Amino acid sequence: MVDKSLWMRQVENNPEHSSWYVERFRSMARDGADLDGEARLVDAMAARGSRILDAGCGPGRVGGALHRSGHTVVGVDVDPTLIEAAERDHPGPTWLVQDLAELDLPAAGIAEPFDLIVSAGNVMTFLAPTTRARVLERLAAHLVPGGRAVxxxxxxxxxxxxxxxxxxxxxxxxxxxxLGTWDVRPFGPESDFLVAILRR
Structure with missing residues (x-):
């Protein structure tokens, strides 16, 4: 068994944390906030009808937008509350509860690898530090040769x-x-955010 993610430790400390997070994005959507910036970048990188994995999908806003753009999307998150919200708010993709450190989608009946993987929302920093390298290995294993992770x-x-x-x-x-931002600004020594594009 892998170490619990920092996210799930937060949930244990505050059982309302996941519900608060879901409502935060629902409220932003109601207010007309632009929540699709990450999805626009990924969509621009992907051929029409690509298979895309949303790794650490949360309540589904990125994967949902990519599905609406015509891609086949599978979203995975360790938090069942977030997956329930994704299913309700963004029908269409396949949403699954799985720990990224133990990611095994063929065992869940999803045999084909992905053309592209997206992981937004600071997912990498919510992982247990002892599982970070393992998560990257599991993501790489689910990409087609030449596939990219963002x-x-x-x-x-x-x-x-x-x-x-x-x-x-x-x-x-x-x-x-x-990149320094999801809207394609350059990365530099003073950048406080990283969008890394990686290829298998």
């Missing part, structure tokens, strides 16, 4: 960008490009 998270969250990129390299993912 992973974004902020600085000062306990996972240095250089450590992440080293872990990704050891997992068989080649670093192709760093």
């Amino acid at each position: 992973i974004g998270f902020g600085a000062e969250r306990g996972y240095a960008f250089e450590d992440f990129l080293a872990d990704a390299g050891r997992a068989g993912l080649t670093h192709e490009l760093s």
